[in-house]
Amino acid sequence: MRKFLRMYKPFTRAGMLDAMTYRFNFICFLLGEVLSCFIMYFVWVAVFNSSNSDTFMGFSMVDMTVFLFITFLTSYLTYSDGAYAVGEEIRDGSIAMRMIKPVSFDMTFLFQEIGNKIMVIILVFVPIIAGVEIYRYIATGAVMFNVVNFLLFLVSVIIAYLISFYFNVCYGFMAFFLKNLWGSNILKEVVISFLSGAKIPLAFMPPLMQSILTFLPFASLSYTPVMIYMGMYDTTAILWSLALQIFWLFAFWGGSKLIWNAATKRLCVQGG
Amino acid sequence: MFANLRRMMKMHRIFIAQDLKRMMEYKIDFLTGAFSFLLGQAINIIFLAIIFSQIPTLIGWTFEEIVFIYGFSLLPKALDHLFCDNLWRVGYFIVDKGDFDKYLTRPINPLFSVIVELFQVDALGELIVGLLLIGSTIGQVSIHWSVLNVILFLIVLPFATLIYTGVKTITAAIAFWTKRSGHITHMFYMVNDFAKYPTNIYNSFIKTVITYIIPFAFTAFYPASYFLTGENPWFNIGGTVVISVVLFTVAVFVWNKGVSAYESAGS
Amino acid sequence: MIYAENLKKEFKKTIKQPGLAGSFKSLFNPKTEKITAVDDISFHVAKGEVMGFIGPNGAGKSTVIKMLTGILTPTSGQCTINGQIPQKNRKQYVKEIGVVFGQRTQLWWDLPLTETYSVLKEIYEVPEDRFKKRMDFLNEVLDLQPFIKSPVRTLSLGQRMRADIAASLLHSPKVLFLDEPTIGLDVVVKDNIRKAIAKINAEEQTTVILTTHDLSDIELLCKRIVMIDKGRNVFDGNLHDLKAKFGQMRELCFEAKSVDGLLQKLDYKAHFRVTDDDVVVNNNGCSVNVRFNSDLIPVADMLGYTLSQVSVNDINVKDADIEEIIRRLYKQEVDVNA
Numbered sequence: 001m002r003k004f005l006r007m008y009k010p011f012t013r014a015g016m017l018d019a020m021t022y023r024f025n026f027i028c029f030l031l032g033e034v035l036s037c038f039i040m041y042f043v044w045v046a047v048f049n050s051s052n053s054d055t056f057m058g059f060s061m062v063d064m065t066v067f068l069f070i071t072f073l074t075s076y077l078t079y080s081d082g083a084y085a086v087g088e089e090i091r092d093g094s095i096a097m098r099m100i101k102p103v104s105f106d107m108t109f110l111f112q113e114i115g116n117k118i119m120v121i122i123l124v125f126v127p128i129i130a131g132v133e134i135y136r137y138i139a140t141g142a143v144m145f146n147v148v149n150f151l152l153f154l155v156s157v158i159i160a161y162l163i164s165f166y167f168n169v170c171y172g173f174m175a176f177f178l179k180n181l182w183g184s185n186i187l188k189e190v191v192i193s194f195l196s197g198a199k200i201p202l203a204f205m206p207p208l209m210q211s212i213l214t215f216l217p218f219a220s221l222s223y224t225p226v227m228i229y230m231g232m233y234d235t236t237a238i239l240w241s242l243a244l245q246i247f248w249l250f251a252f253w254g255g256s257k258l259i260w261n262a263a264t265k266r267l268c269v270q271g272g
Numbered sequence: 273m274f275a276n277l278r279r280m281m282k283m284h285r286i287f288i289a290q291d292l293k294r295m296m297e298y299k300i301d302f303l304t305g306a307f308s309f310l311l312g313q314a315i316n317i318i319f320l321a322i323i324f325s326q327i328p329t330l331i332g333w334t335f336e337e338i339v340f341i342y343g344f345s346l347l348p349k350a351l352d353h354l355f356c357d358n359l360w361r362v363g364y365f366i367v368d369k370g371d372f373d374k375y376l377t378r379p380i381n382p383l384f385s386v387i388v389e390l391f392q393v394d395a396l397g398e399l400i401v402g403l404l405l406i407g408s409t410i411g412q413v414s415i416h417w418s419v420l421n422v423i424l425f426l427i428v429l430p431f432a433t434l435i436y437t438g439v440k441t442i443t444a445a446i447a448f449w450t451k452r453s454g455h456i457t458h459m460f461y462m463v464n465d466f467a468k469y470p471t472n473i474y475n476s477f478i479k480t481v482i483t484y485i486i487p488f489a490f491t492a493f494y495p496a497s498y499f500l501t502g503e504n505p506w507f508n509i510g511g512t513v514v515i516s517v518v519l520f521t522v523a524v525f526v527w528n529k530g531v532s533a534y535e536s537a538g539s
Numbered sequence: 540m541i542y543a544e545n546l547k548k549e550f551k552k553t554i555k556q557p558g559l560a561g562s563f564k565s566l567f568n569p570k571t572e573k574i575t576a577v578d579d580i581s582f583h584v585a586k587g588e589v590m591g592f593i594g595p596n597g598a599g600k601s602t603v604i605k606m607l608t609g610i611l612t613p614t615s616g617q618c619t620i621n622g623q624i625p626q627k628n629r630k631q632y633v634k635e636i637g638v639v640f641g642q643r644t645q646l647w648w649d650l651p652l653t654e655t656y657s658v659l660k661e662i663y664e665v666p667e668d669r670f671k672k673r674m675d676f677l678n679e680v681l682d683l684q685p686f687i688k689s690p691v692r693t694l695s696l697g698q699r700m701r702a703d704i705a706a707s708l709l710h711s712p713k714v715l716f717l718d719e720p721t722i723g724l725d726v727v728v729k730d731n732i733r734k735a736i737a738k739i740n741a742e743e744q745t746t747v748i749l750t751t752h753d754l755s756d757i758e759l760l761c762k763r764i765v766m767i768d769k770g771r772n773v774f775d776g777n778l779h780d781l782k783a784k785f786g787q788m789r790e791l792c793f794e795a796k797s798v799d800g801l802l803q804k805l806d807y808k809a810h811f812r813v814t815d816d817d818v819v820v821n822n823n824g825c826s827v828n829v830r831f832n833s834d835l836i837p838v839a840d841m842l843g844y845t846l847s848q849v850s851v852n853d854i855n856v857k858d859a860d861i862e863e864i865i866r867r868l869y870k871q872e873v874d875v876n877a
Contacts, residue, residue, distance in 0.1 A: 024455070025452075025454075025455035026455075028455035028456055028458060028459040029455055029458055029459070031459050032458045032459040032460075032461070032462035033462065035462050035463060035465065035466070036462070036465055038478075039465050039466055039468075039469070042469070042473045042474050042475070042478070043323075043330075043469055043473060045473065046330050046331050046469075046470075046473035047323055047326075047327060047330065049331060050327045050328070050329060050330050050331050051326060051327045053326075056326055057326065182301050182305060183300070183301040183302065183303070183304025183305035183307075183308065184301075184304055186304070186305050186308040186309065187304055187305075187307070187308040187311075189308075190308045190309075190311050190312040190315070191308075191311070193312075193315075194311075194315050199315055199316075199319065200315070200318070200319050200322065204322050
């Protein structure tokens with residue numbers, strides 16, 4: 001294990017340095033993106049002001065705010081641009097550099113991205129969690145922070161990130177073979193943001209749709225960790241959804257291995 | 273003056289034809305992108321519909337009125353995106369790589385030169401969705417489409433577009449001092465999302481910012497609310513014209529300052 | 540025609556501070572240092588003259604060209620071209636000049652060449668009939684016909700350079716600035732481009748300022764040379780004078796019959812009593828290359844001594860390239876400073 005970590009440490013370092021170099025750009029992007037959370041916050045304030053009820057389909061105003069910001073945080077943490085990186089590296093041939101090293105290709109991408117994530121954790125994770133908890137304390141007058149839920153949330157987010165990573169690796173290979181990166185990337189973003197419940201909470205959807213979407217892998221990317229954080233799931237639901245997450249992780253991990261093998265064969269053929 | 277304009281139109285036509293040709297070449301990619309955009313907007317509207325299934329009005333605005341404002345907000349955004357998309361590249365790499373040199377060796381305005389080079393066909397999706405949304409509200413909202421209002425509608429659109437272009441021009445010009453500013457453009461550009469909803473849902477701080485500082489509220493809510501209610505034409509329509517002209521004048525000033533501070537690249 | 544008077548250009552450069560704390564500091568309180576890229580450069584070019592503007596990398600050539608073309612504003616000093624100051628009334632000024640930067644194209648990447656010229660026709664307000672005549676002429680000189688329908692991105696480097704030069708000449712400029720117009724091209728293409736430049740200069744009396752690293756460009760095109768180094772003027776005159784000033788470096792190349800004791804037999808330094816600066820020997824097995832200063836060592840003596848010491852298969856003497864002159868220039872600077 002120690003040897004394993006030592007082997008991949010340089011990749012993590014490279015990812016971190018990359019993130020450091022562009023940190024100013026990163027902060028600007030972040031501020032731009034976080035604006036949309038605030039817009040939705042004000043929309044919900046207006047919705048609750050216009051409504052006679054204190055809850056909206058089972059969500060209180062506090063719930064809705066927590067949902068908005070924790071969803072934003074989760075999507076930032078689980079975001080993976082492996083799809084793009086893999087596609088680009090196959091195109092320009094630099095993937096060969098990864099193939100000739102005695103390391104596995106997915107681990108090099110993964111550890112590089114983890115280096116990047118350390119930056120995200122400092123700049124996004126800590127302020128948002130702190131902000132949400134302070135807001136919850138002021139709004140309800142009680143400490144709502146639940147250590148068990150928080151730890152389970154962390155576990156779930158890590159699995160969600162790994163699912164996202166392997167899903168994007170699979171998708172990157174597919175898109176490369178389809179030679180249609182721009183359009184299909186937009187399609188992917190739109191479809192995922194809807195099916196994962198990041199845009200509209202799955203709880204707002206018709207019951208049948210809700211249960212289908214819960215089974216699909218997309219809910220595992222964002223909705224599951226958010227619901228765990230918010231304490232919306234009881235113990236059975238938590239165990240069940242974590243098991244589902246693990247199932248999808250293995251599915252995409254296996255898928256990426258299969259496609260990788262097919263792709264390397266094809267690369268060798270093309271290389272003559 | 274008119275001869276000048278005709279020359280520029282001729283030039284512009286060549287680039288437009290070129291970009292349309294490229295769109296046809298990458299048909300599938302373009303259609304996938306356009307379809308995805310349509311889908312994304314549809315999801316937003318479904319979201320609004322879900323909200324309105326629980327409440328009669330959003331602080332006084334009906335579902336159809338909100339859809340009208342939302343659709344209106346897409347039009348100036350699409351027009352700017354269609355004609356002025358190249359400004360993004362100024363902040364991302366044109367200045368950084370020293371590629372701005374070539375604009376300075378030509379006897380036409382560099383700002384115009386940059387803008388005219390790209391006709392961003394991707395924006396057609398936004399334009400169509402915006403028009404469809406506005407069309408879908410006909411008969412559902414109480415807009416009196418008199419000749420005067422149609423004329424005002426057509427007049428206010430280019431001015432609203434100018435607000436987008438102005439914000440992009442100022443933030444792109446920052447690159448003349450800092451080499452890169454694309455991320456700053458992104459940060460300010462994202463503020464436009466505030467314009468999709470009635471301004472009175474925000475607190476007074478945000479309201480002031482989006483009205484007078486980064487005046488995106490004039491790209492959608494103010495003019496749209498005039499057409500919906502017929503109230504305050506001087507502020508809602510006149511304000512759009514005045515604010516956009518002021519903003520764009522400032523933008524051109526900053527841009528020109530930037531051009532004279534431009535230091536090229538390398539030795 | 541072109542007057543440059545005491546041109547000076549300073550840049551501010553941000554000093555990157557190492558580490559996280561350093562980069563945080565430089566975000567709020569950036570440290571800058573002043574770099575003088577061009578320092579007090581003056582010259583004059585007459586109408587119809589072709590001037591070679593040379594110097595080592597980073598000498599400030601491009602910066603001078605950019606000031607002359609109006610892209611950069613001089614920190615002090617000024618230039619007038621055809622009675623106009625580039626930075627004042629820039630739009631009027633650039634109608635009279637053509638600019639080619641060899642390192643990057645000025646053309647639109649995706650536009651077919653014909654369309655590119657149509658756009659430029661509008662930009663420079665070239666009337667239709669003059670445009671047609673001009674295209675015929677440029678076609679003849681630069682042979683654009685084979686690729687006139689292709690988008691710029693598909694052109695080879697040589698084709699692209701011809702296209703770029705044609706673009707810069709479309710509006711019949713009085714002055715043509717060529718920054719490294721032959722960089723990275725093969726010999727045949729270089730030759731074609733030189734011929735085209737010479738032809739245009741001869742037929743239209745176009746004044747040309749050319750920067751290059753290739754001495755052949757200078758020899759074939761330029762009667763006049765201005766050489767700068769570290770932002771300063773170090774030479775102004777013709778090629779013959781340049782060689783006289785910095786030493787007539789020549790290169791002796793031969794193939795020895797045997798490699799045994801080859802270098803021991805050839806002790807040029809002791810024989811001619813010169814220093815390392817004036818004779819440099821390189822060999823790769825039997826093939827030997829000797830660079831020498833022909834002002835100090837006459838070619839005949841060099842040949843005589845070499846042939847008396849070793850038996851050779853093949854021997855020839857040629858001019859050394861501009862890089863050699865630049866190398867020597869550096870040596871001189873070092874000596875002066877020491």
